[in-house]
Structure formats: structure tokens, C-alpha cells
Amino acid sequence: MTASDTHRAIDAVWRIESARIIAGLARMVHDIGLAEELAQDALVAALEQWPESGVPDNPGAWLMAIAKRRAVDRIRRQQRLEQKLEEIGHGLETEDPAPEFDAVLDAVDDEPIEDDILRLVFTACHPILSPQARAALTLRMLGGLTTEEIARAFLVSEATVAQRIVRAKRTLSEAGVPFEVPEGAERAGRLASVLEVIYLIFNEGYAATAGTEWMRLDLCQEALRLGRILAELAPEESEVHGLVALMEIQASRSRARTGPSGEPVQLLDQNRALWDRLLIRRGVEALLRAEKLGVPPGPYVLQAAIAICHAQAVTAEETDWARICALYEVLARVAPSPVVELNRAVALAMAYGPERGLELVDTLVSEPSLKDYHLLPSVRGDLLTRLGRLDEAREEFERAASLTRNAPERDLLLERAAACASG
Template structure:
């Protein structure tokens, strides 16, 4: 293997394993910043060692072991150094013995425990109420989702420096407060659940339609979000919104095989081969939606979005989609969880159910919305509607503007192709991310 190929392989391995390594070490150190440092030390060791020894059979386990050893060295140093400040020799001996015993017990428990849920513990730690909701989500996306600060900023429609400062402050706050690395129980659970759900869904969305880069999707992120969602649903079976989020992700993930062609180019919802949709995931999603419906209370935002996704899953073809029901569901979503993006997606549904003129009227009302001023999907949606109204030159301009705003190479190519093809009316692409009704 060439040095370049090995470097690319190590980068790919790190992208997949980094969150698990950080989470595994954080359970040992109880300090997120220290865990990240140890994980980075493990990556440096891999870059120095693997070119000479070759890739280990289990790179993830190698990285975890290296990071843990680094963490244990630091913990031993802290354990040995702490008693040096005691005044009485006897007290020093007692405290030292107790510290060593506690350290040994803690180490044994950490090494023997099942690490499968470490990422879930890490999410709940990052979502501690001591942090603001925005800080909880940004920190978890950075540490657990492996997203760059710029990708998080794009997901939140915020400036990159704002997100970077938010993450730094969040880690400092958690360290100073010595927040325990655990899944909360009892009364402590409810205040943190909403932000946990938000974070998991944002991770899923980044995998479903990557903010930036050369790939249209990052399926590993979808898989990780699905795993976390399923674990959470198992832990909290009576929480309707947990079931709703799980249902939403299962149904959305069912489309992943049909969303790109053999060359990785995007295939939008109307043109997807529905025979390639994963029927097992659809059944799982519909079952989770039924569980949510059986629980007390009205549907929340995630269950409503799952119901929207279910409309597509139940339609045998794009033409059979019940857009009137989707529009009604978006009305309900906008009432309980209003946002500019929800309003944009609602406009798409209205345009499909009641005609492009109705949709365009809603989109035009969003043109002055500051949060959407650099959001490439606003001109993309407007271009779709203008095409259906035979306003072709205007549509071309909108697609070109959308292409200039996107950071994803595949998406840019798609939008430029749509601009170049603006010669005859064509179907709406329904080209949205996140909680939109599209693919």
C-alpha cells in the first residue's frame, strides 16, 4: 500500500472510529477535553506506527487501546500527584491508598463494561442542562458525529466562528462542573431528552444529505444515528417522540440505496426506483410510528415528520403520493415547531398539492427571512416552482444561485445541470434536506 493510500485509509478509519474512541476514553477520564486529547494522541501514534507495521487487524480496537493507555498514564499521574499536597505524612499514606484503590476499581469497571452504549452516554453528557440547547447540539455533533465546525454551522445556518466559540465554551463548562459521564435517570431525564433527540436527528441529516464535500451522502452517520435512536427507543419505550424519531429515521434511511446512481450522483425522489427502497426499514419505521400513535398525547414534531415520511413510503409511485395529507401534516408541524426551514418545506408540499402558484406565493414570503439568506435550498425550491409555471429564464437564474451557495460538490453539479436543462417544463424535484417531504 502506498503512503498516500495508507494515509487515506487511516483518515477514513479515524472518521469512523473517532467518536467511539473519545466516548470510550471519556468513560474513564470523566473529562471530555482530556478524552479528545487522548484520542488525538492515539491517532498520532497510528500515523507513526502503521506505515511500518501495516494496518492492524482491528484498527478501531488498536486506537481505543492506545487512547486508553494514554488516559491511564494521565490518571496514574494524577492519582500519584494529588496526595503530595497533604500536610501530614499519615494522612498522605491513607489518602494515597484510598486513591489507588478507587483508581483500580474504576479502571476494572471501565475496562469490563460493555462499551456499546458509550456514545449514548457521551450524548447525554454533552446534552447536560448546564449548557444552552444550542451548545449541547453543537458539542455533540462535533464530538459524536465527527462533523467539522463548518458543517455544524451550515446545519444550524450560523456563522462558523459562533459555533467554534460555542463548542469551546461548552467543553470548558462541562469540565469545570465535573459533569458525570452517564445516562440520566428519573426526573433528570426529561429536560435532556429533547436536545438528545435533536442532536441524533441532526447527525442523521448530515449523513442523509452531506453539507459539504464530494459525496452526496455519508451513510455511516445515518447508521450511527439509527443505532443511537434504536438504543434510546429500547431504553425509553413509553416516550412517543423517541418512537417518532426512530420511525422517521428508519423510513428515511430506507431510501438511501435509491438516492444515488452507480457513480454517486444524486437521484431525487420523483425519479427513484422504489423497488430499491429497503422494505424492512420501512416496516420497522411504520411499526415505530404505530407505537408512537398508541402512546398518550398528540403527535410531536418527530412523529409528525415520520407521518410525512410514511406518506411517501406507502405510495407505490411518486404520482400516487398523498400530497394533500402531507400539506396538512406540515400545517400541524408548523403550528407546534415553526421554523423557516419547516415553512419552506411546507411551501413545497402546498405547491405539489395545490399547484405551483400557491407554493411560490409561500416561498416568496420567505425571501426576506434572514436565516434563509444563504440557504441554497430556497432558490432551489423557487426554481422548481418557476419551472412548473413555465417561467424558465427565472428558474435558470434560481438554480444557478442555488449552485453558488451550496458546499456539496454533487449537489452543485445537480443544480447546474438543472439550470442548463431549463428549456422545458419538468416536474418539481422536491429538493430539500432535513425534515422535508422529499427523498
Template sequence: MPDLDSDLDDDIGDELLRLIFTACHPLLSREARAALALRMICGLTTEEIARAFLLPDATIAQRIVRAKRTLSESGLAYETPRGEKLSERLSSVLEVVYLIFNEGYAATRGKDWLRPQLCEEALRMGRVLTSVAPHEPEAHGLLALMELNASRTAARTGAAGEPILMLDQNRALWDQLQIRRGMQALRRARELGGTGGFYALQAAIIACHAQARTAGDTDWPRIAEFYAELAAVMHSPVIELNRAVAVGMAEGPEAGLAIVDRLTREPALKSYHLLPSVRGDLLQKLGRYAEARVAFEAAASMAGNTREHDLLKRRAAEAGDAALSS
């Protein structure tokens, strides 16, 4: 089998990706590479990048300034890295593409919940990366993750642009061709030995949803297992929060709430709106409606996206009504 370095000897053939590879220079820290590429090349705001990393805006701004200064003082020019040089930058480039997709999939700010042009651009770059690095399992894992998530686009918003949560979506609107493409990319990642990779594991989770004909058919115990594996690969309070959702569905809301309550002490999640949102959902399922209303109100106050804010306010009102009638 050809090694990764020989795969990457081919010209990238994509101007934007060449720029991202240039920004992901090993002179910079891994965190600075992604921040610089997302801000200077991909056009995300400092605030959007900060939310992606769960860090203060000032921290990200400082990283970007320092990264620009480092590259400027090094005298490095625009370049198209090849072979080993390109290989050592690949993981950072995958991370940049992943974060671009995430911002398109659920926008941090603004009036629209989705930014389809960002998702489409990330998908395009992901497909290029699998041709540039055909034997890199995580490239295929990332593409699988993006294809499977994007397959639900038509079902994720209503006629007025309001978010529709996964369990309430019309699954007839899910794009079956895109699901097949995602499953094919996931199989390729696994064939290359990437079953336990960060992106492949996330793709495996989304595949469980894609393969469930109805919301009730979802294999939540398997999803919870995948999240436990993912947490072992990368410690992240956001992964643990997602695991809490899966555990809550598999074992009951009490079990999920126990995990969430531990996460309330995580500094990184202090202003993360999905923490009180998930807590509110679990409390509502337990019939603790007054507490759920408070949690949804807190989540709404933290949400920067208008559509998410409105959804959370509606859920708070519904929980409040339930509390009055119970």
C-alpha cells in the same frame, strides 16, 4: 420497559457523536447547540447553517462565537455524558444529525446538488442513535426519514448531475431495501408511541411517496393531512410551503397558490428560493405562464446551488416559451 435514561447509560461508542453530545450542553440555548455542533464538529459553513435556520449569516456567526465563549468560560472539558445528562441532550443531537442529512440531500451551495458523504454520515449516526436510545421514538423516526429519503438517491440526478424532481424520477431506481429499512424504523417509532413526532410525521409523508408505484398513485390528500399535523407540532413557514405543494396536488393549483401567496409576507422566506419556485410551478399549472417565468427567474436569482440555479433558469425559459405560444 426500560426507561430512556437507562438506555442511554451505555457508552455512545462513536467519537463524532460523543463530540456532538458534548457541544449540545444544556448551558447553551437549543439554537446555539445546533449551530456550534454543525460548525465546529461537522464542518458546515456559517452560510450553510444560516440557510438551514432561515436566518442571516451574522446571526449564526454570533451564536457560534457566544456558544464557544460560554463553554470556554465554564471550564467544561470534553466529556461523555451518561444517563439523564445524555438524555436531556438527545433532542438537540437529533436536530444536528437531521440538519447534516438535509445539507447532504440538497446542498445549499456549490456545483453539486447532492453531497452523498454527508447523507451517509448522518445515516451512520442515526443508526448508532437508535442503538444508544432504542426506546426513543424520535430516534427511530429520524432514521426512518433519512432512510426513506436516501432510497431515492440514484434517481434524483441525471447523467450530468442535473436534478430530477420527484414526479419525474424513474422509480425503478429507488432502493427497495432501503425503503424496507425506513418502513421498519417508522413502524418502530409508531410502536413506541411516536406517531405524532416531528421526524416520524415527516417519515410518514415520505413513506406515502415510497409506497406509490407511480407518481399518479401518490396519496396527496393523506400527505396534505400529515403536513397539517406537522404544522401543529412545529410552526414553520417551510412546513406550510410544503403543505401548499401537497394541497395544490390534492385540491388543485388554485388552492395551493392561495397558501403560497399568504407566505410571501413571511419575513423568514424573503430570500428562500423555494417560495418563488413553488409559486412558479403552481402558476404554470394554472396556465399563467408569464407570471410563472417571473417567479422562476426570482427563484433562480436566490438559489445558491449551481444545479438548482440552472434547473430554475430552464423552467423560466420553458414558461417564457409557453407564454409566447399561448
């Protein structure tokens, strides 16, 4: 094995093991920032030693052993310092603290590492941090990504990400955020914070047009992987399965979302043969797991159910719009928002005719949060066209065109406006 082969092998081991190592250490030192530093120390040791000695038989255990030793050194140093201070104060000798560390080490070996990983997820996604900071910390600690990789994925500088991570660690440490899985009333809110971060990471990758920026697609993969991990760690949470289902279904359309010259292709115009059947199947399975829990569906479960309605229609014409309407209705109650209402209006129009859709869209026209949202006039223009009110439709398409920042979309909207004018 050459040195660079070894480096790549170390890199692979790190990606597989780092979350477990950081999580295990965090339970010892009660500080995820310090745990990550200790894990990094172990990685440095591997980079120094493995090119000479070769990759050990059980590389994960090797890294963990080194990191634990560093942790114990660190705690001993700290204790000696405190002891010294105490001796100065009282002039007393204290007992050898060693047995206590061994007890700590044994405890680390006893408890299942999965519990620690779940604690790590909740701590890294603590709502005390901004969503951007949570995302960076999560990718670093649970995804094993380097600062450089995170920076490339989020299209920001490495220094920005590094600073975000340092600040986030400090914030958690100063606030004394405990390394634990929240229970009781706190849990739901904290879980929402975790899911928000995973979906943010996914959308950061998904919003970019596919094909050219491979790193962004990787971000979708990272989010999916985090979601799949979480689904195994917290199988009793229906919204986790809902989010996984939603991401699996959305990811299944990656290949169909852009045309040959990179232009976006709308859902109903996509070539369904390009949808990834494996991911659709996984999405359906994830939703079934959520439904089996028998709790009222949350926003992710409902969005996933809607996505699956589309996935199960062999052609766009066969879409079960009545069911989609019903799901949007529940979603609008569970998580009301003008954007959900707009989507519901589209579904209503598809299921029961353009009048029904327009009725709802007209109630949204005065909605301040949709003032600059190009899809509102675009949807309204479409419904007016279908009702033969072409003059009004043209105005809406022109308005939509002036609001969108996406050039191919603008062209399309202006084309539709022109078509209205020529009758």
C-alpha cells in the same frame, strides 16, 4: 503482512473500536477531551508495536488495556501532585491510593459499554457548543474520523476543524459538563440537540450533488450509521427512529436524484426503479418502531411518514396526496414554519386542485423569511400556470430564476417563463 497492510488493519480496528474506547475512558476520567487523548495514545502505541508484533487476537481489548493504563498513570500523577501539595501543607502521610483505582477499573469493566457510548453522544452534542463544533466532535469521537477526513467532508481547512475540536473540548471541560445521559425535563431538549447534529451531517452530504464528490456521500453514510447506532442505544425515543427513517428514505433516492449530466431531478420526475428498496424497507421498519411507541409524532416522525408516502407510490401519479396533506397539517402544528406551509400548499394543490394550493401560497407572499426563497415564486408560478393565469405565472418564474443560484434550475425556470409568454 506488510507495514502498510498493518496500518490499514489498525485503521479498521480504530474505526470499529474507538467510540467504545473513548466512551469507556470518559467514565473513568470524566472528561471526553482527555478520554480521546488517552485513546489516541493507545492508537499511537498500536502503530508503533503492531507492525512488529502483529495485530493482537483481540485488538479492541488491547487498545482499551493500554488506554486504561495511561489513564491510571495520569490519575496517579495528578494524585501524587495533590498529595505533595498536601504534604507541604500538613506534613502528613496519606494512604496508598491504589485500591481506589482498581475499584474504578473494575467499575469500568462492569457497566455496559452502550451506556457510555450514549453518554458520549449526549456530551459531544451538548447545546453549549455550536452545531458545527458538535458535528466535528461527534464525527471524531463516535465516527472515528480523522481531522483531515472531517475537513474534506465539510470543505473547510484541516486547521479550522482542529481548532473547532480543541475549542469544543475546552468549552465542555471548563463548563464542567457532566458525562451523563440527561434525564427528566432536560432530556427532550438535549435529544433534539443530538438529532439536529446528525441531520446536519446528513444534509451536508445530501445537499451536494451526487456522483462527483464521493466524500460528501460518505458523510450521508456517517450520519446514517450514527442514527442507526442511536436507535439501538435509545430505542424508547420515537424521534430517533423518525430521523433514521427519514434518512434511510432520503438516502434510498441517491441514485435517482441526478440525471446523466449531473443535473438535479425532482422527486416526482425521478425514475423510481433506481430507488434502493433495501433502504426503503429499513426506513419503513424504523417508522414502525417509532409508531409502536405510541407517543404523539414529532417533526422527524412526520417528515419520515411523508417521505414514506412517496416511497410507497409505485408511480408519481399514485401518490396519496390526501394523506400527505393531512401529515403536513400535523407537522405545521407540531413544528410550524413558512417552508412547511409552502410544502403543504403544494400537497393541497396536488390533492384538491391548484386553487386550494394558491390560497395558502398567497398568505406566504408577505412572509419575510421567504423573501429570497426561489421556491415560493416557483411554486406560485406553477399553480398560476395550471389555472391559466399565464401573465402572472411568467412574472413569478422570472422572479424565481433571478433568485436561484443553481444554473440548471435557472435555465429550467426561464424556459417555463418563455413558455408562458408564448401561451
